[in-house]
Amino acid sequence: MSRTMEKGSATIPVKVELRKTDSPTRKSFSERMVEYGELDKSFVVFESDIGYSTYSYLFGNKYPDRYYNMGIAELGTMAAAAGFAADGRTVIVSGYGVFLTMRAVEVVRSFICYPHLNVKILSSHGGLTAAIDGVTHQATEDIAYMSTLPEMKVLVPCDTVSARGAFDIAMRTPGPVFTRLMRDPLWDIYSAEETFVLGGSKILRKGDGITLVSYGDIVFQALEAAETLRSKGIEAEVIDMYSVKPFDAETLLASARKTGAVLVAENHQKRNGLGYEIATFLLKQGGGLVDGGRRILFDNLGLDDTFGESGNYFKVIDKYGISARAIAEAAEGLLRKR
Amino acid sequence: MVQEKITQSSEISKEKIKQLKETAKQVRLHIVKMIHKAQSGHPGGSLSAADIMTALYFDILTVDPKNPRWPDRDRFVLSKGHACPVWYVCLALRGFFPVEELDTLRQFESRLQGHPVSTKTPGVDATTGSLGIGFAQAIGMALEGKWLKKNYKVYALLGDGEMQEGVIWEAAASANKYKLDNLVAIIDNNNLQNDGFTDSIMPIEPLDKKFEAFGWTTRRIDGHNMEQVLTTLREAKAHRGSPFCIIAQTVKGKGVSFMENVRGWHGKPPSDQELAQAIQEIEGGLK
Numbered sequence: 001m002s003r004t005m006e007k008g009s010a011t012i013p014v015k016v017e018l019r020k021t022d023s024p025t026r027k028s029f030s031e032r033m034v035e036y037g038e039l040d041k042s043f044v045v046f047e048s049d050i051g052y053s054t055y056s057y058l059f060g061n062k063y064p065d066r067y068y069n070m071g072i073a074e075l076g077t078m079a080a081a082a083g084f085a086a087d088g089r090t091v092i093v094s095g096y097g098v099f100l101t102m103r104a105v106e107v108v109r110s111f112i113c114y115p116h117l118n119v120k121i122l123s124s125h126g127g128l129t130a131a132i133d134g135v136t137h138q139a140t141e142d143i144a145y146m147s148t149l150p151e152m153k154v155l156v157p158c159d160t161v162s163a164r165g166a167f168d169i170a171m172r173t174p175g176p177v178f179t180r181l182m183r184d185p186l187w188d189i190y191s192a193e194e195t196f197v198l199g200g201s202k203i204l205r206k207g208d209g210i211t212l213v214s215y216g217d218i219v220f221q222a223l224e225a226a227e228t229l230r231s232k233g234i235e236a237e238v239i240d241m242y243s244v245k246p247f248d249a250e251t252l253l254a255s256a257r258k259t260g261a262v263l264v265a266e267n268h269q270k271r272n273g274l275g276y277e278i279a280t281f282l283l284k285q286g287g288g289l290v291d292g293g294r295r296i297l298f299d300n301l302g303l304d305d306t307f308g309e310s311g312n313y314f315k316v317i318d319k320y321g322i323s324a325r326a327i328a329e330a331a332e333g334l335l336r337k338r
Numbered sequence: 339m340v341q342e343k344i345t346q347s348s349e350i351s352k353e354k355i356k357q358l359k360e361t362a363k364q365v366r367l368h369i370v371k372m373i374h375k376a377q378s379g380h381p382g383g384s385l386s387a388a389d390i391m392t393a394l395y396f397d398i399l400t401v402d403p404k405n406p407r408w409p410d411r412d413r414f415v416l417s418k419g420h421a422c423p424v425w426y427v428c429l430a431l432r433g434f435f436p437v438e439e440l441d442t443l444r445q446f447e448s449r450l451q452g453h454p455v456s457t458k459t460p461g462v463d464a465t466t467g468s469l470g471i472g473f474a475q476a477i478g479m480a481l482e483g484k485w486l487k488k489n490y491k492v493y494a495l496l497g498d499g500e501m502q503e504g505v506i507w508e509a510a511a512s513a514n515k516y517k518l519d520n521l522v523a524i525i526d527n528n529n530l531q532n533d534g535f536t537d538s539i540m541p542i543e544p545l546d547k548k549f550e551a552f553g554w555t556t557r558r559i560d561g562h563n564m565e566q567v568l569t570t571l572r573e574a575k576a577h578r579g580s581p582f583c584i585i586a587q588t589v590k591g592k593g594v595s596f597m598e599n600v601r602g603w604h605g606k607p608p609s610d611q612e613l614a615q616a617i618q619e620i621e622g623g624l625k
Binding site: 044065066068070071073075076077079080081082083084085086087089091106107110111114115116 | 407409413415455456457463464465466467468471474475476477478479480481482485504505508509511512515516
């Protein structure tokens with residue numbers, strides 16, 4: 001492997017503009033996979049019978065001899081992918097987060113991460129973005145499982161452009177990479193020329209009142225919350241932490257020092273998600289005392305030791321405390337502690 | 339193809355069988371010694387597989403000890419990873435690493451981990467130690483071989499208790515779908531697992547009928563009859579058209595009287611006295 005690890009850092013997008021899209025990130029990721037398949041003929045794709053949902057079928061249609069549909073057998077699929085990757089080949093495994101990261105987690109740990117194989121996991125239905133499908137299909141612990149595993153890298157793109165960027169990061173990063181994708185289309189914010197790197201982040205909005213950190217679908221909620229906060233005289237800095245592991249600690253710390261308050265909102269359990277990771281990181285910067293002794297306020301939003309439920313996505317994320325309303329309220333509550 | 343036909347039809351000489359039997363006894367001696375030295379490890383399932391592993395490493399497998407990752411090599415996966423002492427011995431005797439290194443089994447910073455690790459031990463193609471998963475990895479290796487249009491075969495050694503894992507049957511089905519005739523599974527059918535006899539813990543038979551129903555070609559053999567082992571492995575090596583499964587009837591702890599067919603010797607090292615007796619019995623068998 002001659003590929004080297006990227007040095008992540010924040011960039012400010014050329015333009016941040018919310019545009020409705022009809023392409024969910026799972027689809028954009030798979031479309032990029034098809035394009036990439038033309039450039040690089042050395043990788044193959046494993047699917048376990050939800051190719052028409054993850055859109056991996058697009059790859060199968062174009063490259064039938066590089067597409068293995070292993071049936072409804074996520075454990076065997078993941079292990080066979082490990083076998084295919086055993087001599088260094090890149091293998092993409094496509095499926096739903098709950099099954100790939102939980103049913104097959106031991107295979108990912110012991111037989112992909114431990115031997116550092118080039119297996120890239122395309123994981124759809126992340127968090128409550130699969131709201132309509134109910135708890136069995138909502139991967140609300142996937143980030144915890146995957147980011148805990150040594151060697152594993154974790155990416156969560158929020159839109160069409162960053163989903164394509166995530167695919168490219170996964171392909172040029174040595175070893176296992178997990179990419180969480182969404183069931184339903186939401187918005188696009190990035191323009192086509194944006195670039196994404198492992199360990200990088202995007203500052204979507206500059207502000208000095210509070211730092212809002214998020215990834216994936218909740219990025220849009222954070223942006224909307226920032227609008228609400230502006231109307232109350234609070235300028236929020238909004239960071240899209242699309243590289244969840246490793247995350248862009250440098251940018252986070254610089255922003256935290258500037259605003260003095262960090263609120264992480266994620267479509268995931270509060271426990272062992274990015275919020276916990278950032279809280280630990282901030283504590284290590286001198287017991288939470290940074291920048292001339294100013295205490296950094298911190299809170300995190302996510303599923304609070306509970307499961308989700310079926311229903312309209314916007315109603316469900318609001319009920320479980322990760323909507324724009326919930327984020328704005330939590331931000332104000334946090335700042336009142338100052 | 340010509341080469342394969344010659345192999346298939348060639349008589350197995352008495353001398354060859356004698357040599358392999360001698361080697362198998364050396365393998366057994368190293369197994370009991372290294373597990374005794376480590377005071378940890380799994381002697382029962384290592385000894386039951388000793389004849390099969392000897393035939394594989396000293397006749398069947400096309401491997402290059404000087405180039406363990408040679409792309410055209412035959413692959414071997416020890417799906418019953420706990421039996422790695424027998425594998426380490428075969429690899430050492432074939433020259434993948436020094437025989438003296440066998441004394442480091444399970445020791446701090448040794449290349450010979452408690453269960454096989456591909457990134458540490460030369461000749462280990464797949465990390466294993468979670469039952470069922472090695473076999474499923476072998477499927478992926480065979481798929482890659484087919485995709486690359488390579489001639490190598492993938493051999494996987496499985497335990498019979500391992501047949502209780504659901505993933506075995508996911509893998510068996512996929513081997514049929516993709517007509518993996520470059521895949522050979524050998525089941526070390528010693529009828530014992532950690533907690534007792536396999537047919538009482540969770541019956542797995544009839545294995546031949548099950549694999550046949552999954553589209554495999556099967557053979558039942560005596561896994562300690564070197565002539566049968568070798569003949570059947572050569573047949574498997576030449577076979578085309580379907581994946582091949584050999585159900586080898588074996589005795590757990592084979593070669594050491596007090597270990598044979600005794601549940602307690604699944605994962606227990608011998609004492610000094612027991613080692614002395616084991617060596618005597620195995621060497622005695624040399625005559």
